Amino acid sequence: MDGPPPPRVPTLADVAARAGVSTATVSRCLNAPDRVQKDTRDRILEAVKHLGYSPNFGARALAAKRTDTIGAIIPTMDNSIFARGLQAFQTALVDHGMTLLLASSSYRRDLEETQIRTLVARGADGLLLIGHDRDPALYDFLARHTVPVLVSWVFDPTQPRPSVGFDNRQAMAEMTHRVLAQGHRRLATISGYTSDNDRTRDRVAGVRDAMAEVPDCAPLNVVETRYGIETGARAFAQILAKTPETTAVICGNDLLALGAMRQARTMGLRVPQDISITGFDDMEIAVIADPPLTTVRVPHGDMGRQAASMLTEMVRSGTTPDTVALPCEIMERGSLGPAPRS
Amino acid sequence: MDGPPPPRVPTLADVAARAGVSTATVSRCLNAPDRVQKDTRDRILEAVKHLGYSPNFGARALAAKRTDTIGAIIPTMDNSIFARGLQAFQTALVDHGMTLLLASSSYRRDLEETQIRTLVARGADGLLLIGHDRDPALYDFLARHTVPVLVSWVFDPTQPRPSVGFDNRQAMAEMTHRVLAQGHRRLATISGYTSDNDRTRDRVAGVRDAMAEVPDCAPLNVVETRYGIETGARAFAQILAKTPETTAVICGNDLLALGAMRQARTMGLRVPQDISITGFDDMEIAVIADPPLTTVRVPHGDMGRQAASMLTEMVRSGTTPDTVALPCEIMERGSLGPAPRS
DNA sequence: TTGTAAGCGTTATCAC
DNA sequence: GTGATAACGCTTACAA
Numbered sequence: 004m005d006g007p008p009p010p011r012v013p014t015l016a017d018v019a020a021r022a023g024v025s026t027a028t029v030s031r032c033l034n035a036p037d038r039v040q041k042d043t044r045d046r047i048l049e050a051v052k053h054l055g056y057s058p059n060f061g062a063r064a065l066a067a068k069r070t071d072t073i074g075a076i077i078p079t080m081d082n083s084i085f086a087r088g089l090q091a092f093q094t095a096l097v098d099h100g101m102t103l104l105l106a107s108s109s110y111r112r113d114l115e116e117t118q119i120r121t122l123v124a125r126g127a128d129g130l131l132l133i134g135h136d137r138d139p140a141l142y143d144f145l146a147r148h149t150v151p152v153l154v155s156w157v158f159d160p161t162q163p164r165p166s167v168g169f170d171n172r173q174a175m176a177e178m179t180h181r182v183l184a185q186g187h188r189r190l191a192t193i194s195g196y197t198s199d200n201d202r203t204r205d206r207v208a209g210v211r212d213a214m215a216e217v218p219d220c221a222p223l224n225v226v227e228t229r230y231g232i233e234t235g236a237r238a239f240a241q242i243l244a245k246t247p248e249t250t251a252v253i254c255g256n257d258l259l260a261l262g263a264m265r266q267a268r269t270m271g272l273r274v275p276q277d278i279s280i281t282g283f284d285d286m287e288i289a290v291i292a293d294p295p296l297t298t299v300r301v302p303h304g305d306m307g308r309q310a311a312s313m314l315t316e317m318v319r320s321g322t323t324p325d326t327v328a329l330p331c332e333i334m335e336r337g338s339l340g341p342a343p344r345s
Numbered sequence: 346m347d348g349p350p351p352p353r354v355p356t357l358a359d360v361a362a363r364a365g366v367s368t369a370t371v372s373r374c375l376n377a378p379d380r381v382q383k384d385t386r387d388r389i390l391e392a393v394k395h396l397g398y399s400p401n402f403g404a405r406a407l408a409a410k411r412t413d414t415i416g417a418i419i420p421t422m423d424n425s426i427f428a429r430g431l432q433a434f435q436t437a438l439v440d441h442g443m444t445l446l447l448a449s450s451s452y453r454r455d456l457e458e459t460q461i462r463t464l465v466a467r468g469a470d471g472l473l474l475i476g477h478d479r480d481p482a483l484y485d486f487l488a489r490h491t492v493p494v495l496v497s498w499v500f501d502p503t504q505p506r507p508s509v510g511f512d513n514r515q516a517m518a519e520m521t522h523r524v525l526a527q528g529h530r531r532l533a534t535i536s537g538y539t540s541d542n543d544r545t546r547d548r549v550a551g552v553r554d555a556m557a558e559v560p561d562c563a564p565l566n567v568v569e570t571r572y573g574i575e576t577g578a579r580a581f582a583q584i585l586a587k588t589p590e591t592t593a594v595i596c597g598n599d600l601l602a603l604g605a606m607r608q609a610r611t612m613g614l615r616v617p618q619d620i621s622i623t624g625f626d627d628m629e630i631a632v633i634a635d636p637p638l639t640t641v642r643v644p645h646g647d648m649g650r651q652a653a654s655m656l657t658e659m660v661r662s663g664t665t666p667d668t669v670a671l672p673c674e675i676m677e678r679g680s681l682g683p684a685p686r687s
Numbered sequence: 688t689t690g691t692a693a694g695c696g697t698t699a700t701c702a703c
Numbered sequence: 704g705t706g707a708t709a710a711c712g713c714t715t716a717c718a719a
Contacts, residue, residue, distance in 0.1 A: 057462070057465070057466045060403075060467050060468035061404070063403070065401070070403070071467075079432060080422075080429070080432035082428070083424050097460070102446060102467050105446075122444070125402050148354065232632070258629070261633050262633070264633075265633050292633070
């Protein structure tokens with residue numbers, strides 16, 4: 004006696020046989036239901052359900068030349084900087100009938116490049132990338148493969164690619180204005196690494212923009228480091244070692260700011276009485292810092308949702324949308340105060 | 346005059362033609378290089394490079410019946426709870442030549458179910474899931490489709506599926522032991538929702554396990570809520586309203602603990618002099634809380650990396666690995682102190 | 688070691 | 704509205 008019959012995964016042909024129609028009709032019924040008569044449609048759907056049929060992905064991709072899959076490459080998932088936007092992006096993609104292929108580059112240009120190629124090879128219909136900064140050859144590659152690209156986390160209308168994001172430079176300038184308005188004139192900045200990273204560069208540029216409008220500012224002390232609490236703490240110590248007269252430290256990221264605040268406390272400095280500290284991102288923890296962190300609120304959710312619909316539209320229609328700017332908001336909380344009268 | 350020739354994407358046949366061999370040989374050369382002679386291999390690789398050939402994903406999936414793609418469904422990316430483990434998982438996956446298909450369920454059982462089906466339909470070769478709790482019919486479905494499943498974030502050897510994770514129950518019992526050792530006898534717990542969630546249930550059970558060993562404990566006050574800082578704060582207020590004699594609040598998650606600490610401060614309670622608070626996860630921010638949070642360190646990175654190799658192995662060899670337990674570690678910092686002598 | 692050729696399961700273009 | 708049937712581009716026995 005034989006074992007049970009091999010539980011083969013049902014195919015279109017099985018459904019067609021059971022419904023007494025051709026495979027073409029079944030395919031139509033599944034992809035354009037109204038191009039098939041009601042009663043045959045019912046028969047087909049019954050068969051589909053009965054057999055537990057689900058289309059073969061490879062076959063569909065091969066025949067239809069699309070995968071309904073969107074690739075995204077973000078610098079890191081180690082903290083929630085990108086995770087929140089990604090969450091919104093993924094959820095919205097699902098609503099559009101798309102699936103997310105995800106990779107992270109660890110902020111490394113070479114890794115990002117191989118991952119872009121991998122995702123394209125894996126059949127991504129479109130790509131979401133963070134920032135514009137990358138080898139032009141890569142954009143050529145994507146164009147040759149006719150893979151639409153949407154850039155996020157930035158707003159730079161001078162770039163040739165569509166993007167959905169916020170103006171890092173202007174947001175940081177606005178924050179710096181607030182700092183200057185409090186009377187601070189000896190500023191320092193803790194920035195993420197600026198090589199291959201237009202967001203961090205723009206943020207530092209924003210600080211300088213605002214400072215340029217005020218005549219009596221001391222030169223800006225800029226320290227670059229990796230994003231993180233520990234690194235922020237070290238950078239803060241470094242700043243106070245070099246320019247102890249600093250009264251405000253503008254951080255390119257909330258983690259850096261939290262690290263800076265911890266280090267300030269360690270060094271016996273009161274925030275904001277002795278020194279002011281600001282962040283960027285408005286992570287959930289900004290409000291529980293002590294004092295609560297004054298920071299720039301980034302529109303993570305909107306960005307993710309908009310990116311999903313724009314990219315889906317690009318893939319489905321082949322069009323190129325206009326670049327979209329989303330507003331940031333300065334969240335004034337407790338960590339920014341008046342400059343101490345030295 | 347015509348425009349430029351349509352830049353068709355090169356196929357295996359193109360490569361074969363240029364190298365003067367059959368498509369079979371090219372295919373072999375790409376998948377098992379040592380089964381083809383050195384000089385023909387060189388010719389083929391030259392052709393591949395010259396043409397910029399990259400295999401068609403759909404065709405390969407159809408013919409080979411695999412996609413080298415692993416699906417993962419996590420409850421949320423909104424905070425870094427899962428993001429860190431996922432980062433390690435994804436990075437390790439790439440090292441194994443796999444790509445990550447990601448979905449998040451927002452802690453909703455129905456959403457998770459449809460996403461599991463979607464990922465399988467999208468050709469995921471294997472699946473990483475968080476926790477064991479789900480409809481048995483789903484596991485049947487996965488078995489029928491011969492999709493190997495690895496469960497993570499838990500260790501429960503009584504379950505029929507392999508998993509890689511930590512013992513939530515034991516870890517929480519250990520933490521509770523430390524709390525009891527400080528003389529606390531009136532405990533409360535802020536837990537994540539326990540329906541459809543074995544991790545949260547196990548953590549609460551762990552608290553009870555430890556309490557059961559001590560005779561003079563007051564009944565445990567348990568409040569369930571969504572994971573978050575705000576919700577943690579509200580839960581804390583709720584607890585003190587109902588059982589104001591509580592001297593220690595054991596939280597199922599760091600976010601809840603941070604919210605609780607903030608609320609305690611708001612209510613004029615000193616941590617840990619008036620009330621002790623503990624967390625779970627050891628998120629990066631635990632150390633910058635004031636006082637630093639005593640919490641359970643979860644082996645995110647190891648878990649992610651191990652999950653990647655186990656799942657890759659399962660997919661490639663069809664074997665089922667043994668369940669793996671990873672150790673947690675109690676991080677004693679400042680938020681747990683001796684019970685106040687009321 | 689290499690080539691031949693038969694699938695793999697869809698979609699899409701035609702006729703009917 | 705429905706049915707044949709030819710792609711789609713690759714892998715993999717099997718043959719040579």
